[in-house]
Every structure is written in structure tokens, then in C-alpha cells.
Amino acid sequence: MAGNGLRKEHAGNVRKRVLLIIGGGIAAYKSLELIRLFRQQAIAVQCVVTPAGQEFVTPLSVAGLSGERVFTELLSLTDEAEMGHIELSRSADLLVVAPATADLLAKMAAGLAGDLASTLLLATDKKILAAPAMNLRMWLHPATRRNVDILRQDGVVFTGPNEGEMACGEFGPGRMAEPAEILAAANSLLETDTQLPLPAAAGRPLSGKKVVITSGPTHEPIDPVRYIANRSSGAQGHAIAHAAAVAGASVTLISGPVAIADPAGVNVVNVETATQMLDAVTNAMPADIFVSAAAVADWRIAAVSPQKVKKSGQQAPELELVENPDILKTIATRKKSRPCLVVGFAAETFDLIKNAKQKLTGKKCDLVVANDVSTEYGVMGGEQNSVHLITKGGVDSWPLMAKSEVAVRLVDVLATMLREKDDGMS
Ligand code: CTP
Numbered sequence: 001m002a003g004n005g006l007r008k009e010h011a012g013n014v015r016k017r018v019l020l021i022i023g024g025g026i027a028a029y030k031s032l033e034l035i036r037l038f039r040q041q042a043i044a045v046q047c048v049v050t051p052a053g054q055e056f057v058t059p060l061s062v063a064g065l066s067g068e069r070v071f072t073e074l075l076s077l078t079d080e081a082e083m084g085h086i087e088l089s090r091s092a093d094l095l096v097v098a099p100a101t102a103d104l105l106a107k108m109a110a111g112l113a114g115d116l117a118s119t120l121l122l123a124t125d126k127k128i129l130a131a132p133a134m135n136l137r138m139w140l141h142p143a144t145r146r147n148v149d150i151l152r153q154d155g156v157v158f159t160g161p162n163e164g165e166m167a168c169g170e171f172g173p174g175r176m177a178e179p180a181e182i183l184a185a186a187n188s189l190l191e192t193d194t195q196l197p198l199p200a201a202a203g204r205p206l207s208g209k210k211v212v213i214t215s216g217p218t219h220e221p222i223d224p225v226r227y228i229a230n231r232s233s234g235a236q237g238h239a240i241a242h243a244a245a246v247a248g249a250s251v252t253l254i255s256g257p258v259a260i261a262d263p264a265g266v267n268v269v270n271v272e273t274a275t276q277m278l279d280a281v282t283n284a285m286p287a288d289i290f291v292s293a294a295a296v297a298d299w300r301i302a303a304v305s306p307q308k309v310k311k312s313g314q315q316a317p318e319l320e321l322v323e324n325p326d327i328l329k330t331i332a333t334r335k336k337s338r339p340c341l342v343v344g345f346a347a348e349t350f351d352l353i354k355n356a357k358q359k360l361t362g363k364k365c366d367l368v369v370a371n372d373v374s375t376e377y378g379v380m381g382g383e384q385n386s387v388h389l390i391t392k393g394g395v396d397s398w399p400l401m402a403k404s405e406v407a408v409r410l411v412d413v414l415a416t417m418l419r420e421k422d423d424g425m426s
Contacts, residue, residue, distance in 0.1 A: 019092035024052020027176035099133035109147035133176030204248025205415035214294035216256035234258035237293030239407035
């Protein structure tokens with residue numbers, strides 16, 4: 001422990017408190033600047049420096065900049081009468097891990113708690129923001145990719161890493177986000193409620209319920225090698241499936257072709273085309289909730305060529321398109337056993353709310369999740385989403401947040417709506 005006696009009572013203008021965990025990486029020096037930026041914005045920073053982190057920055061300089069006691073060891077902390085590790089991990093509004101090394105991410109993903117940093121990250125009841133920094137091969141390694149996927153599904157928010165030349169001389173993704181970027185990401189989280197419910201106490205509000213979700217794009221073949229597709233990554237739909245499973249639902253996820261992992265605890269049915277997706281959804285009925293998050297292709301090729309279409313000596317081929325079935329509308333207008341809640345998405349590039357309201361009534365949904373998918377917002381294929389929830393009752397606009405966070409909150413809303421409907425019927 002360093003900086004004893006440095007813990008100052010902050011002036012009354014402290015807006016928020018952050019617990020900053022500084023891992024062992026060359027980027028640790030940037031965390032010193034981050035502390036300065038936090039304090040400039042009246043955000044108090046309590047720091048933990050891992051043993052590896054101490055090879056790059058000294059607890060003394062961290063204590064000097066933060067104006068607070070710096071913690072380095074689990075045992076000295078648990079012996080400490082003043083503040084235990086549980087209190088340390090919960091007294092902040094947000095945990096920030098910067099640099100988040102491959103080792104720290106692996107410990108977090110595995111739920112290890114053998115040292116101070118990992119114990120705090122496991123014991124916290126607040127959101128976690130991670131700013132990874134590592135060699136690009138370590139970042140791209142399947143083990144790190146897996147760990148990052150798990151952490152995202154667990155609700156950890158990532159900022160960076162950025163691309164660029166690395167301290168080791170290689171070029172690529174792995175540089176820690178700049179302090180100003182980490183500050184902006186932290187501020188955007190601090191604008192939301194950063195308190196996480198106790199997983200067991202939060203209950204399983206969808207326990208005993210069946211949820212069917214579509215996700216990803218559809219591929220509509222032109223010939224054996226070509227197809228029409230769209231930019232949907234499936235990230236939002238898959239995150240909803242995971243959140244619904246965590247909430248206790250029995251979940252069937254009907255996914256178009258995606259490059260992301262299947263969520264745990266979910267029954268996944270893989271399809272390619274809109275027609276196959278409709279068949280799979282129909283087979284999965286009845287359900288209590290249907291969420292149509294897939295970016296279903298509106299059209300397919302009227303006559304798919306059994307052979308590869310050749311270009312030699314011909315004009316560009318004319319592709320005749322026919323409209324695909326509207327899966328959402330088909331399910332929402334089922335005469336028999338319509339799901340109690342039918343949720344559509346409205347991916348728009350203009351007149352977002354107006355178009356989404358039209359989809360709500362036109363497709364007979366109970367709720368439409370509208371998002372702006374103009375390329376400048378990077379929603380399609382990106383990690384964050386800014387959504388508006390549209391019901392007959394009005395529009396609820398949520399701030400920009402991680403897709404995993406959107407998923408958890410949406411599942412919460414659906415559980416409440418379902419309960420209200422159930423109560424109304426009894
Ligand atoms: N949808 C569907 N089947 C289709 C087309 C769309 O189930 N053939 C669903 C999507 O999953 C989404 C909602 O309908 O929940 C709206 O999709 P979107 O692509 O935004 O709208 P479209 O109805 O295709 O209309 P447009 O492309 O003209 O905006």
C-alpha cells in the first residue's frame with residue numbers, strides 16, 4: 001500500500017467516484033494522465049496498481065496524482081480495518097481497468113479472484129469499463145477474442161484498443177485508447193445507472209417463459225457462389241438471446257449467417273434465407289415472446305441459377321427480385337397462439353421515429369426498437385447502440401450504450417410488459 005496519509009477529504013464538488021485499476025503494460029503511463037482528466041471533471045479516483053503495473057508506474061506517483069491512498073495488495077487490504085475489498089469495490093460509481101492487459105481480461109472472464117484487482121472486479125456491484133492494451137497478436141489471439149466476447153456478454157464495456165504503431169514496433173490493434181477517449185466512455189456510463197443488480201436477487205423474471213428471437217442477416221442466393229446480404233452482425237439479437245436466457249427464459253435463437261459465437265444456454269437454429277428463417281420461427285412457435293431482431297432481406301432472387309452465372313460474352317445479368325415473407329408481421333398476425341409480446345426492430349437511416357411508428361402499427365407489434373443505422377453511427381457491426389422504444393403509449397429514448405446493456409434493459413422491459421399483460425388477464 002502506498003500514499004498512506006494522502007487520503008484527502010475531497011471538496012464538496014466531487015461529482016462521481018471511479019476505481020481505477022492499473023494493469024501491467026507500457027500504456028500504464030497514460031493512466032496517470034487519465035487520473036488528471038478525471039479529477040479536472042470533479043471525478044474522484046481511487047487507484048489499484050497491480051504488481052505488474054508497478055513495474056511501469058509507481059504507487060507513489062499514482063497517489064500523488066489521485067490524492068488518495070493507492071492499494072496494491074489483497075492481503076494488506078483484508079487485514080485493513082479501515083476499508084475491506086468489498087467496500088473498496090463498491091464505494092465507486094464505476095470501475096475502470098486501464099490498461100486492461102490480456103492477463104487481467106482472462107482473469108475477469110474466468111471469474112478468478114487470486115489477487116486484489118481480480119477480487120475487486122468480481123466483487124463489484126458497479127459497471128466495469130475496460131481499456132485493453134496489449135501486443136496485437138495477443139489481442140487477436142482466439143483466447144483473448146473468447147474472453148472479450150464473454151466479458152461483453154457479462155456487461156463489461158470496452159473502449160479501444162486503437163490501431164497504430166505499438167511499443168514493440170508492430171502495427172495493428174492493441175494500443176490503449178487515449179485518456180480523453182477513456183474519459184468520454186466513462187462519462188457516458190456515469191450518465192446512466194451504474195449499479196448492477198445482485199444476479200441471484202434480481203431473480204429470473206422470465207423463468208418458465210419461452211422466447212424466440214431472430215438475429216443476424218439473411219443471405220439470399222443468386223447462384224451457388226453469390227448472394228445478397230446486409231451488414232447486420234447479429235450482435236444485438238444474440239445479446240438479447242443471452243440476456244433472456246440469463247433472465248430464466250427458455251430461448252430459441254434463429255440466426256442468419258454470423259461470425260459471432262452462439263450465446264451460452266440458448267438453443268440455436270442456423271438458417272440462411274428469409275424463407276428458411278420463417279420456417280424455423282414457425283416451427284419454434286408457440287412462444288410467450290417473439291423478438292424479430294434479424295435484418296431480414298426484403299427481396300430474394302426469383303429464379304436462383306443452379307450454375308454459376310458467367311460473365312463472358314454476356315451483358316450484365318438482370319436479377320428479378322421477389323418480395324420475401326414478412327416474418328414479423330406473419331407472427332404478429334397469427335390467429336392462433338400469437339405470442340403474448342411481439343417485438344420488432346426498425347433499422348432506419350431517416351425519419352426514424354415516424355418510420356418506426358408506422359412499423360409498430362403496420363406490423364401489429366407490441367413494441368418496436370428503433371435505431372439509426374446510418375453508417376456514421378456505426379451501429380451495424382458496432383458494439384454500441386442508441387435505441388428508442390416505441391409502444392402505443394409513446395417513445396422512450398435510451399442513451400448510447402453497449403448492445404449487451406441494451407439487451408439486459410430490453411429484457412427487463414419485456415419481463416415487466418409480460419407481467420402486466422398476465423396480471424391484466426388474470
Ligand atoms: N422483418 C421481417 N421480415 C422481413 C422484413 C423485416 O421479419 N421480410 C422484420 C425485422 O426483423 C424487423 C422489422 O421487420 O424487426 C423491420 O425491419 P426493417 O428492415 O427495418 O423494415 P422493413 O419492413 O424491411 O421495411 P423497410 O426496409 O422498407 O424499412
